[in-house]
Amino acid sequence: MDIGSSIVRTIYGEAGKIARRVAKKSGNPFDWDGKLDDILTSPIFGFPIMLLLLGAVFWITIVGANYPSQALAVFLFWIEGHLTNLFMLVGAPGWLHGILILGMYRSFAWVVSVMLPPMAIFFPCFTFLEDLGYLPRAAFNLDHFFKKAGTNGKQALTMSMGFGCNAAGVIAARIIQSPRERLIAIITNNFVPCNGRFPILIILSTLFMGAGSVKGGQLTASLAVVGVVLVGISITLLASLFLSKTLLRGIPTTFTLELPPYRKPRIKQILVRSFLDRTFFVLRRAVIVAMPAGVIVWLFANIYIGSENIITIVSTWLDPIAKVVGLDGIILLAFILGLPANEIVIPIIIMSYISAGAMLEFDSMIALKGLLLDNGWTWLTAFSVMLFSLLHFPCGTTLWTIYSETKSVKYTFFTFIFTTAAAFIVCFLVFQGAKTLFF
Numbered sequence: 001m002d003i004g005s006s007i008v009r010t011i012y013g014e015a016g017k018i019a020r021r022v023a024k025k026s027g028n029p030f031d032w033d034g035k036l037d038d039i040l041t042s043p044i045f046g047f048p049i050m051l052l053l054l055g056a057v058f059w060i061t062i063v064g065a066n067y068p069s070q071a072l073a074v075f076l077f078w079i080e081g082h083l084t085n086l087f088m089l090v091g092a093p094g095w096l097h098g099i100l101i102l103g104m105y106r107s108f109a110w111v112v113s114v115m116l117p118p119m120a121i122f123f124p125c126f127t128f129l130e131d132l133g134y135l136p137r138a139a140f141n142l143d144h145f146f147k148k149a150g151t152n153g154k155q156a157l158t159m160s161m162g163f164g165c166n167a168a169g170v171i172a173a174r175i176i177q178s179p180r181e182r183l184i185a186i187i188t189n190n191f192v193p194c195n196g197r198f199p200i201l202i203i204l205s206t207l208f209m210g211a212g213s214v215k216g217g218q219l220t221a222s223l224a225v226v227g228v229v230l231v232g233i234s235i236t237l238l239a240s241l242f243l244s245k246t247l248l249r250g251i252p253t254t255f256t257l258e259l260p261p262y263r264k265p266r267i268k269q270i271l272v273r274s275f276l277d278r279t280f281f282v283l284r285r286a287v288i289v290a291m292p293a294g295v296i297v298w299l300f301a302n303i304y305i306g307s308e309n310i311i312t313i314v315s316t317w318l319d320p321i322a323k324v325v326g327l328d329g330i331i332l333l334a335f336i337l338g339l340p341a342n343e344i345v346i347p348i349i350i351m352s353y354i355s356a357g358a359m360l361e362f363d364s365m366i367a368l369k370g371l372l373l374d375n376g377w378t379w380l381t382a383f384s385v386m387l388f389s390l391l392h393f394p395c396g397t398t399l400w401t402i403y404s405e406t407k408s409v410k411y412t413f414f415t416f417i418f419t420t421a422a423a424f425i426v427c428f429l430v431f432q433g434a435k436t437l438f439f
Contacts, residue, residue, distance in 0.1 A: 033261050037137065041259075046141040051226060053134070057125040059222035062206050065117035072116065076109035098302060099295050103351070107294025110347045111287055115199045119283065122198060123274040126163070131270050133262040135160055140259060142233070149237045150244030152181040159185075159236060162192040166394055167401040169194075174405070180250045183411065184243050186402055190394045190419045191236040193229060196342035200389045201225050203346060207369045208382035224383075232390050235422060283343075293337060293344050297351040311352050325424055326384025326431030328376065335388065340396045345389065380438070384431050391423035 039045050080101060087097045129135060139160050143153035154176045162169030169189040176182040193201055202225060209224035244250065300310040308316075315329030322332040334348040350368070353375050372382075393416045394402065403412040 036262065037259060040134070040137045041140050046137070050138050050141055051230075053129065054229060055222050055226045057122065057129075058202065058225040059218055060125060061118050061122040061202055062221045062225075063218045064121045065202070065206075068117035068120075069113055072113035073109070076113055080105055080109060095302075098298055103294040103296075103298030104291045105294075106354075107297070107344075107347050107351055108287055108291050110350055111343065112283070115343060116279070116283055118199050118202045119279045120275070122202070123279050124270055127270045127274040128265055131263060131265045133260055136259050145237055146240065149241040150250075151184050151240045152176050152178060155181065155185040155188075155240065158189060159192050159233070162189045162194060166190050166192075166194045166398040170398060170401045170405055178250070180244075180248050183406065184240050184248055186405060187243065187411070187415045187418060188236045188239045190398065190415070191239065191391060191422070192232045193390055194342065194395075194398075196395065197389050199343065200346055201228055201386050203368075204382040204386050207372070208377070208379045224386075228386050228390055231387065231426075235391060235426065239418075239422065293340075293348055294351055296337065297348055301352070315352070324431075325388065325427035326381055327388060327427075328381075330375075331385060331388075335392055338395075339393070342389065342395050380431065380434050383434075384427050387427050387430060388423050391419060391426055393420045393423075 040049055083101055083105065084097065087101065136157075139156040142156040142159070146153050146155045155173075157175065158169050158172040160169075161172040166189050169192070170186050173182045173185040173189070176185055202221075205221040205224040205228075206218075209221045297311070300314075303310050305313060311330070311333070315333050317329070318332045319329035322328050330352045331349055334345050334352060337348050338345040350371065353371055393399075399412055399416060402415055403409065406412065
């Protein structure tokens with residue numbers, strides 16, 4: 001134990017002894033908060049309970065999102081059919097129909113039908129745990145690991161903020177006084193999935209790790225998402241350790257976390273905050289970015305240079321690089337085009353696959369899986385995409401926030417390169433290892 005932690009522990013110990021001698025509790029003396037904390041922050045039970053709660057949230061999300069997603073897709077593509085008929089009735093040119101309906105509207109329809117149901121379930125569940133007062137306990141459980149990684153325990157709190165939005169996690173790093181440790185927290189915050197990446201993880205795990213027709217499939221999908229989240233936390237710790245021992249060497253400072261009392265969840269506030277501040281905020285940003293992205297993808301698919309369209313040319317050039325890490329050229333291109341917002345990566349992949357061939361309409365998640373399978377996807381492809389989505393460069397908003405917080409183009413660019421390199425290295429090791437073992 002370092003001297004700083006020893007001094008803090010002694011001070012709090014003495015304060016507790018004095019409080020017990022001079023203060024008396026009125027009413028029921030039983031300390032429910034203390035008893036719960038003995039279990040939830042226990043070295044033995046704390047971490048398993050945290051994983052169990054995460055798994056339960058993901059399981060509820062995956063099970064509950066299937067039917068609403070299918071119903072929304074049917075409704076929105078029914079509207080698309082009528083819009084197409086209207087364009088034909090008024091004699092609109094094919095290029096206008098392509099840009100507005102097959103590009104812009106179809107991208108909008110996929111974002112809403114695929115992303116809204118999972119978010120509408122996940123965010124209230126996550127906000128419930130936050131309002132209950134559990135999230136600081138999760139940060140407390142992780143505090144020891146961050147100290148071992150040579151950084152400040154407050155990084156556990158900034159990482160937890162990153163689960164909502166990586167840009168918010170970067171801003172939250174202001175609570176860390178040490179410039180060195182604050183910079184480590186900023187650089188590594190991207191390794192936990194944010195609002196925009198959770199739908200990608202949930203959708204792909206549902207389609208490929210938890211085949212709906214197989215008993216227990218939803219549980220498998222939930223465990224897959226928990227596993228990916230654990231990978232993100234592990235990479236955060238490893239990256240923090242690497243930076244603290246190399247480029248950002250220094251002595252870690254002491255951090256004392258005071259746990260707030262448990263609160264009775266306020267259901268009305270939870271619903272308002274989770275739907276307005278998170279679900280619709282993320283969905284609005286995704287739609288705003290996805291609709292013009294759909295236009296760009298449609299144009300890329302319909303502008304030809306010689307006998308090939310732009311998507312084919314660029315994705316073919318990217319394909320050899322992408323194949324090494326378990327992706328393909330279109331997937332890698334989608335991540336590049338998705339720099340403004342992670343939420344549009346899956347819609348861009350869908351639009352690219354569809355635009356590259358016959359235009360199809362989908363009315364269920366099964367049809368989406370069929371499209372991906374027709375383009376060579378396997379469970380290993382899906383897992384590689386999940387890992388790459390988890391680790392790759394931050395979105396445009398987060399990069400801008402990093403620059404605003406650090407006032408450094410160098411560290412902003414370094415974060416982009418460092419996280420992207422981590423994504424390629426991890427995906428390469430996992431894909432090549434899995435291919436050797438299973439294929």
